[in-house]
Amino acid sequence: DGGITQSPKYLFRKEGQNVTLSCEQNLNHDAMYWYRQDPGQGLRLIYYSQIVNDFQKGDIAEGYSVSREKKESFPLTVTSAQKNPTAFYLCASSILGQNSPLHFGNGTRLTVT
């Protein structure tokens, strides 16, 4: 079945450590996105990429980094510079174009202590 796989489902890290969240899709979608979901704040865009080796900052990119070396993969690194990293992270993908809806993964819940 085609879809988006995020791993792991739960992740725990100590403060000051960088951590990378995995996102893989086999939908052959060109565009991929990372969102952060916090209670009462909805989904906020961290980074997005519309083509391999290119990506753009979203509204809350500070403290995060991404790469897009392959069409299928869009890993997100939460760096130690992110002041409030504990959150639920969602990866999504879509066909290019505004008429195409987003397809979401199951998310990764990151807890930093």
Place this chain on the structure above:
Amino acid sequence: AQSVSQHNHHVILSEAASLELGCNYSYGGTVNLFWYVQYPGQHLQLLLKYFSGDPLVKGIKGFEAEFIKSKFSFNLRKPSVQWSDTAEYFCAVIPRTGNQFYFGTGTSLTVIP
């Protein structure tokens, strides 16, 4: 900056009651509109979408939404809710001239059997 407002943060209904969730956006140009649903423990999935044409759109599971351009609104409705509709509902907008989705803060719906 574009924004999407969902005024109802928590809604509790009894089964068979009618549902209407509000969604308003702030953007002067043409937009595409979406409603997503997140059932407990599941990934976000598309409920319905509006691009053009008939402003009353029908989605899955008996949901519908009406686009009122003059009010910048895209309210979600269902005539008779079921316990299985318990979920979080997100409204999303993407300007036709942009490539970024904007999400509302979400509405948590609890349906009591």
